[in-house]
Amino acid sequence: MSMLAFPRRIRDRVQGGLPLAKLTTLRIGGPAQYFVEARTLRDVADTCAAARECGLPLHVLGGGSNLLVCDEGVQGIVLSLHGMKRIQAFGTKVQVQAGANLSALVAACSAAGIAGPQSLAGIPGTVGGALAMNAGGRYGEIADYVASVIWISPEGDLQSLYREEITFGYRSSMLRSGVVIETVIEGTAGEHAQLVARARTVLQEKLAAQPYSEFSAGCTFKNPKGQSAGRYIDQAGCKGLMVGGAKVSDRHGNFIVNRGDAKASDILELMQQVQRRVFEAFGVSLQPEVQIWPGRVLLAA
Ligand code: EPU
Numbered sequence: 001m002s003m004l005a006f007p008r009r010i011r012d013r014v015q016g017g018l019p020l021a022k023l024t025t026l027r028i029g030g031p032a033q034y035f036v037e038a039r040t041l042r043d044v045a046d047t048c049a050a051a052r053e054c055g056l057p058l059h060v061l062g063g064g065s066n067l068l069v070c071d072e073g074v075q076g077i078v079l080s081l082h083g084m085k086r087i088q089a090f091g092t093k094v095q096v097q098a099g100a101n102l103s104a105l106v107a108a109c110s111a112a113g114i115a116g117p118q119s120l121a122g123i124p125g126t127v128g129g130a131l132a133m134n135a136g137g138r139y140g141e142i143a144d145y146v147a148s149v150i151w152i153s154p155e156g157d158l159q160s161l162y163r164e165e166i167t168f169g170y171r172s173s174m175l176r177s178g179v180v181i182e183t184v185i186e187g188t189a190g191e192h193a194q195l196v197a198r199a200r201t202v203l204q205e206k207l208a209a210q211p212y213s214e215f216s217a218g219c220t221f222k223n224p225k226g227q228s229a230g231r232y233i234d235q236a237g238c239k240g241l242m243v244g245g246a247k248v249s250d251r252h253g254n255f256i257v258n259r260g261d262a263k264a265s266d267i268l269e270l271m272q273q274v275q276r277r278v279f280e281a282f283g284v285s286l287q288p289e290v291q292i293w294p295g296r297v298l299l300a301a
Contacts, residue, residue, distance in 0.1 A: 010050060015034070016033070018035035025067075029264055035080070038084060044081065044152060056075075058079060060128070062132065066135075068217060085104070087104060089108055094109055094186075095183075098180045101126055105117060109195070113191065114185075115190030115198075116188060117145050120202075121198075121200070123135050128179075134173045137202075137206070148161060149184075211257055220271060221233075230252050234253035236282065241274070245259045246258060271288065
């Protein structure tokens with residue numbers, strides 16, 4: 001397909017063969033066939049329409065912090081909203097665009113005296129990615145603070161959704177099937193210094209337990225109900241296990257780190273080894289939390 005197939009309005013926004021590795025926190029993966037960085041709602045709408053018209057798969061890139069891109073790269077269009085980062089507080093609410101970093105949202109809430117989202121401190125990624133995955137941790141998930149969302153639905157319609165119209169699950173949400181443009185986050189009134197301190201405490205806890213300074217995609221597997229995947233992996237003796245440049249972190253069993261030269265195939269092979277070992281030791285099938293592009297089904301142990 002030639003670039004000329006793209007509507008004129010977004011043609012100069014489209015890059016062919018853009019390497020994706022640098023846009024992921026694992027620093028792994030091949031190129032996007034087409035890559036678009038949107039700056040406006042119109043860019044997003046045009047890209048969605050172009051994907052539809054050209055019959056190309058559309059992948060939305062957030063912070064790339066929960067993502068494993070395969071070595072061959074991705075066919076179709078990868079859409080980034082990194083050019084859309086506006087954050088605006090009013091009262092106990094914040095209106096934020098999907099491309100803003102979650103950490104910037106948390107900081108803006110603290111600055112504006114809005115309590116709640118500090119429980120999300122230290123979670124990497126963008127607001128759009130966090131909504132698509134319902135990102136969260138020990139103290140809560142983003143769904144707890146959502147008042148409304150504007151998105152382009154899977155049918156291509158621009159819609160505004162109230163919280164009660166959005167289905168969120170554990171590290172999942174219906175929003176993954178469309179493109180989030182912006183959201184309104186709602187907290188309660190709080191005191192600036194206390195909120196900053198709260199966010200710092202939550203962050204420190206994460207820093208103490210997780211391999212923050214290494215290249216990873218965060219937790220690799222979902223926690224089985226009421227249990228910890230990290231503990232299972234640890235107790236199955238997987239910490240330190242390596243395939244090529246991929247290694248199960250010595251710090252937290254549910255993190256697989258790229259020691260610098262890992263291929264996506266190393267990570268996938270290591271994930272399968274971990275799944276197998278945990279299944280043999282405990283009869284538990286770990287399910288990937290990390291998103292794999294293009295979609296790929298791992299052996300269920
Ligand atoms: N544990 C071990 N060995 C390990 C890792 C953990 O024994 O190698 C034990 C810990 O000592 C603790 C228990 O397992 O008793 C739970 O560990 P932790 O508190 O680290 O939390 P987690 O359940 O492993 C979850 C989220 C993280 C989030 C943390 C902290 C999932 C899959 N993981 O981890 O989210 O940062 O809580 O809030 O829900 C992510 O989603 O990418 C992610 C990292």
